[in-house]
Amino acid sequence: MNKLFGYTRVSTLDQNLDTQLDALHKAGCDEIFQDKITGVSTSRPALNTLLTQLRPGDTVMVARFFRLGRSRDHLISLLGEFARNGIHFKALDLGVDSTTAAGKLVLQIFSALAEYNRESILEKTRAGQLLAKAKGKHIGRPTGLDAEKFAKVKKALERGLSVAETVSLTGISMSSVKRYRKQLEKTSL
Template identity: 45%
Template sequence: MNDLLGYARVSTSDQDPALQHDALTAAGCFRVWTDTASGTKTQRPHLDAVLDALRPGDTLVVWRLDRLGRSLPHLIELITTLGDRGIGFRSLTETIDTSTPGGKLVFHMFGALAEFEHNLIKERTTAGLAAARARGRIGGRPPTLTPAKRRQALKMREDGVSVGEIAEVLGIGRSTLYRTLFAAVDA
């Protein structure tokens, strides 16, 4: 088959995808799918449609990388999935073509940079959490039950009030109440 299928995206209905369509058609795409959606949106029906239409040997063509992926990791995941399916990828503006050795090299460099960025973020997060713990911060949400509400729940339970009624009176979930009651028994 070896068809070139195009994908275009504009963020708002005020924007005109004609520039992208013209470039994709000039590149040899026989059909172009277009979404009007923010790049951060996960729901892009025309992207899903073009991905379904692609067959091994075909190439997905975009005008620019930012028209396809929400983020670099998302873009890399998407293009890797295409490669696993035997589908090429081409970005006209960045002149990336994964069907060529040079295009594959550039793409893998993007992947390495994305992995490096991910590891840095993970490292900084871990260091920040350790520093907070060293200062006495535990983290997480504050407890739903204050000590006074906890005492009230235990007293109500001793008086034979059902767990459901106690939870309703205190404005808490039953599972929270059960954890409190079992913690009191274990203590």
Template identity: 40%
Template sequence: MLIGYARVSTDDQHLDGQRSVLRAAGCQLIYEEKISGAKRKRPELTRLLEHLREGDIVVVSRLDRLARSTQDLLELVDIFQHTSVGLRSLAEPWADTTSPSGKMVLTIFAGIAEFERALISERTSAGRHAAKMKGVRFGRPMKLSVEQVALGRRLISEGRSVRDTARILNCHHATLYRALNNVVGLPDEELDTVQIVFDTNR
């Protein structure tokens, strides 16, 4: 069955044009709604997805009536493929998953989208690393101030155990240990000393 989907963004827009071309294309059933495509939850689209059966073909006048981004489109195509449902856009002949060329184009789109996600993830990781190198800390705020950590380092370097130092700073020894290890710019040799002192005074 050819099932049409028509959408406009506002109540003052009309669906007549989309309805006409979908009927002319042979759609036996058309789901229509007036709602922004930016909204992920669209009642009529949900009804359409629930109605689909194996072998059906979803037809739209243009792809932007169905999805507002490449990612949204690919997610819907994935749903269609899992239920053996096709997708056809009347304005974009290349977007027809019932044809080999259409499947190939959408596969390329999926590859590009995956590549873009990988680039974003890589840039984010690089940004976090650069920020850490500059002293920016991520995650929960430290329970100890920089001054308290500095005092803790000094007391430990003078021979006090981590547990005794933690009692002086009124915190758990594990909290102090984490703070000492998270101090940005702590020289490796000092960090090694703190590790050894902590291990021998647990």
């Protein structure tokens, strides 16, 4: 049996959920999940619990459209995930209902705008990287070895310490220790 799940969120502990809860109760939600947390917070315990309970054919309803996601991109990502998994979505304040043609159109427009935004950001990033490279700036991990760290790793590995023990002893990152170990193996061949 398909369920109608409600979700509410307020940004601060002194705000209350009453108006959102009232609207969702009147709309007939079977179960309502509530978060009192800032919009930019990545931790949404109630939303995470809701997402684990959703099955194809279920509906997620919000009283206010912008309360579902922590950002525009997160909201669009959630809506895309719902669509891929056969989950319906309704926002009471905007009258958006993914089961209707008009609702699907609105959500597709939002999705297209988010994709355009992502592509635009990638283009700007690539252009900035090319410009920096043209000016002779190195992009990415620094080239070469840190002689001091390399010597520490070499000494630790020669003493028979494992990679994990070397990391613990030297404070050098796991990836660097492994990279230095590969260098040592190449030179000893």
